[in-house]
């Protein structure tokens with residue numbers, strides 16, 4: 001089976017983790033600090049604060065903004081549930097703009113229509129490794145006086161006009177096992193503002209500035225040196241890994257070109273795509289379950305990220321803090337999307353196998 005994602009970390013990572021084990025400092029320590037320095041450098045942020053998951057990164061980022069109950073956050077309906085859960089956990093009310101069909105990120109015009117006097121934060125999601133339309137979204141944010149938190153959980157190193165995602169507003173990254181860079185579980189918040197970075201560091205450590213000096217109610221959001229040790233060797237080879245993913249995506253697009261109704265992902269002008277996922281939209285009327293089963297029988301793994309808009313579940317309906325408006329593009333895209341393997345561990349010939357299986361599955365449907 002060609003898996004849609006796979007975790008293979010290698011001997012340098014084993015050595016790095018062993019060194020931490022032997023050092024005796026296994027909780028947050030110098031390796032976390034080193035990770036923060038190097039990740040900030042990688043994406044071009046002034047400050048990076050490591051936390052224990054991407055979800056925590058989002059919660060902490062919103063908490064650092066000190067919203068009032070009833071303050072609103074506008075986000076994308078086409079995302080992993082963590083984005084929504086984090087907003088609710090931080091005590092805010094959520095509204096949804098619709099997405100653009102070409103980048104799967106928030107559509108600035110649709111965001112503008114959701115702004116109310118209570119809106120404080122715009123929270124775009126950079127899905128699949130491509131930056132959302134930050135030119136348009138930052139214009140709306142500036143016009144409407146909104147703070148910006150970016151869900152960059154899937155987009156480490158993605159750029160727009162050469163600028164890294166996570167540097168426009170407060171950036172939130174995930175280092176979950178299947179992300180392109182991983183600490184097993186982990187997250188990072190990035191910011192250019194020293195005051196915000198300071199609040200985040202205090203929040204992650206029980207609201208303590210110094211021992212028993214509590215300056216706000218906080219939590220334990222800390223990452224450990226053991227986890228950070230996993231990612232340091234990965235940072236070194238990340239540019240080479242991105243080059244392989246980019247080449248894989250280009251080869252898939254070449255091989256899948258011309259299939260009627262099949263929409264292929266593109267790297268939009270001015271955006272540096274990091275190909276966390278290679279996601280196609282199936283032709284209208286194709287039975288997605290059948291398509292995925294067919295791929296599986298041909299030895300090709302695939303994933304559906306995400307099958308419905310995130311608000312479209314019973315637990316989120318009829319909550320006063322979840323305001324749902326129609327998002328027809330997100331509905332249509334979520335009904336047709338399928339992600340194919342594009343990762344750096346694909347073997348020679350795998351891309352041909354994947355493309356042939358897609359053609360065969362569509363012919364059979």
Ligand SMILES: Cc1ncc(COP(=O)(O)O)c(C=O)c1O
Nearest residue numbers: 053054055080082153174175176
């Ligand atoms: C878009 C998005 N947001 C948030 C998260 C949450 O990250 P984590 O799983 O590290 O908590 C993820 C990853 O799973 C994600 O894909």
